[in-house]
Amino acid sequence: MSEVNTSRHVYEAQTGYFEDTAGGGGIAGHLRRNRIAYVGGALMLAIAIGIRIYQQMMAFSVGMDYYEPEFQAYWMPLLYGEIAVLGSVMVFGSIYMWVTRVRDVSTITPQVELKRYFTLLGVFTVLGIWAAMIAALAVESDAAWHQVAIRDTDFTPTHIVIFYFSLPLLTAILIPTFIWAHTRIPAFMNRVSIPFLGVVCGIFMIMPNYGFNEWGHTFFYAEELFAAPIHWGFVVLGWSLFFLGPLAVQIIQRMAQLIAVVTSGRDCIVPNG
């Protein structure tokens, strides 16, 4: 660590370029204290563990039959709460991001743009932590549930956790983030990134696919063979994650330019992609 600091001081002495890191200010401070990632990630972990404990305790005791009063008392309020929270986050978040958009790109300096990229990556980190929680705790819980319970209605404990909360939460955060990025980060402004759009649309379209899934299970396919064609819509829409590769390249290319400009003090030719 001291080696790095020493070489930084030599570099600063040679170039006349100084970076104010005292007190963790500026971009370096933002990196050290990427609160979105730490606080958001901790919040996601807490929610995931909390909802998993609730599912473990309440699924078999009061969640076996939608028509029972206990189900209405312990599971449906959770569903209504999820819909209200996620709907509010998505709608009001999106409206807020759009209404407060930046209208003049020239006011955004390279430092501010780089800082916003790290904020964007902070949000993706939070979503990544949530994605890992879904992968480990949620996806197969529905498979396990269906092997010991008989399908009754569209509302089962595992559906209320996975279909109506876990996956929609990704969408509820991704859509405002998409608007935020396209109205604050110059490389995305006044145009739309196809890879970013691909990731957002693919994950969003999983929700309409729930409708087909439940409709199909109601009318022509009562079994729950996971590899059955009725589920392939989820697979194809999950392939929207393939767009993460080109999106990462878009972000990395631009961040490399910005890091070069911000840390070298040399002039900026930033062609916006």
Next chain:
Amino acid sequence: MANIALPASKITDPAGYYDLSVLDNPSARRYYRRFDGILIVVLFSFLALGISIHYALTAGDWDYWIDWRDRRWWPLITPMSLMMFIAAFVYPIWKAFRLPIIATAVTTLLCLVSWVSRYFNFGQFTDFPMTFTFPSTYIGLGILLDCTLLLTRSLTASAFAGPFLFGALIWPINWPLFAAYKVPVEYSGTLVSLSDLMGYQYIRTTTPEYLRIIEESTLRTFGGSVTPLTAVFSAFVAVVTYSLFLLLGTAIYNLAGRYVRRIV
């Protein structure tokens, strides 16, 4: 904050190529290290989610239960499923970063999330024994696939050799895990395997016995040749699937520089 008002030289030469020496300073290196850390967390987390959904809904049934892991369908379906997801990510990661890591990363992540999931979901949540629902292993196959890319440094050559090995070796690499469950036992006068017997004991309400897709039709007439025959066919299927999804990954990667006009 950086003083960008210093007398400046351009970070690109007249031909438009970047002068990478501008990144050779301690501040830039620090940014890059943090940047790399974030990217690894994000990419691997979403890879874990993607492969868990993709795999569960294309080959999950064969992996959930030991009695579904037969000689005919499981070794065919599983490489096909994994090749789809792996191949689509191999191209961008190789093209942009020259890292032959995706097959190993995906199979390792799948192994991790599968063990956590089987323990909490099948074990703790629905009380199936772990000896009945433990996941298979594909990490060795992923390493082999990545090694073919590392050694050949050719996407084309590795698209033949890597998936072929992946499909052909899936059964032998898992055999040490399965062997004990394939011991023959007599059950009500019928010869079944130990894993079949476990399947009869643990009732699965939405995948009843008539849905158990194993050892169907006339392949039994090949006697002891079922496993090698399936291995060869599986290897060819894996090569074709890998190649098709490598093309898909290439097409999607080429969207990296693409934007469309905003409509609002």
